[in-house]
Amino acid sequence: xxxVTQTPSHQVTQMGQEVILRCVPISxxxxxxxxxxxxxxxxxxxxxxxxNEISEKSEIFDDQFSVERPDGSNFTLKIRSTKLEDSAxxxxxxxxxxYEQYFGPGTRLTVT
Amino acid sequence: AQTVTQSQPEMSVQEAExxxxxxxxxxxxxxYYLFWYKQPPSRQMILVIRQEAYKQQNATENRFxxxxxxxxxxxxxxxxxSQLGDAAxxxxxxxxxxGxxxxxxGQGTRLTINP
Numbered sequence: 001x002x003x004v005t006q007t008p009s010h011q012v013t014q015m016g017q018e019v020i021l022r023c024v025p026i027s028x029x030x031x032x033x034x035x036x037x038x039x040x041x042x043x044x045x046x047x048x049x050x051x052n053e054i055s056e057k058s059e060i061f062d063d064q065f066s067v068e069r070p071d072g073s074n075f076t077l078k079i080r081s082t083k084l085e086d087s088a089x090x091x092x093x094x095x096x097x098x099y100e101q102y103f104g105p106g107t108r109l110t111v112t
Numbered sequence: 113a114q115t116v117t118q119s120q121p122e123m124s125v126q127e128a129e130x131x132x133x134x135x136x137x138x139x140x141x142x143x144y145y146l147f148w149y150k151q152p153p154s155r156q157m158i159l160v161i162r163q164e165a166y167k168q169q170n171a172t173e174n175r176f177x178x179x180x181x182x183x184x185x186x187x188x189x190x191x192x193x194s195q196l197g198d199a200a201x202x203x204x205x206x207x208x209x210x211g212x213x214x215x216x217x218g219q220g221t222r223l224t225i226n227p
């Protein structure tokens with residue numbers, strides 16, 4: 001069965017550094033999402049992406065965050081200058097056009 | 113804005129028994145989806161069951177079923193014949209039927225299965 005993959009599985013970075021989290025969506029999916037889950041808390045929506053542009057973003061998704069699909073396959077989330085509070089699990093999800101979002105295994109980001 | 117509330121932070125059940133997890137939501141939309149996701153210790157998000165709001169019939173998937181009360185905006189999950197592998201965090205989630213279809217999650221319920 002096709003699956004969403006994410007790399008790296010765990011990223012440790014120092015405060016103020018830039019990080020790029022990568023996702024490879026399922027090939028025929030059209031909608032892409034990033035979600036965040038701080039340890040012990042609920043999963044929160046960050047941004048949705050369709051037709052090469054952001055379709056919706058949350059208040060969490062400020063100027064420090066950006067997304068792109070640089071090569072037609074990867075879907076990336078960049079955090080320009082990480083803060084301690086950015087430490088979380090980041091999930092990529094993709095949607096073909098129906099209802100089911102397929103989640104990747106997540107990237108655990110630790111900011112020290 | 114849509115909100116999802118899970119009022120039970122933790123639940124426990126004896127193996128082979130039945131347990132019900134509660135969820136309420138708030139929306140002004142008439143057409144939407146509701147979901148239950150399971151998150152085991154690996155933290156992978158696994159879709160358990162979904163319900164379309166326009167369908168009156170409650171969804172079922174093997175041992176998992178829902179009680180969808182649209183007027184009350186309630187969406188509970190019933191797990192029958194609980195198994196040790198059912199132990200996980202369970203998240204209730206909502207999405208609109210069109211548009212960006214972002215998922216709005218509840219706070220989660222940690223389910224423990226007692227052998």
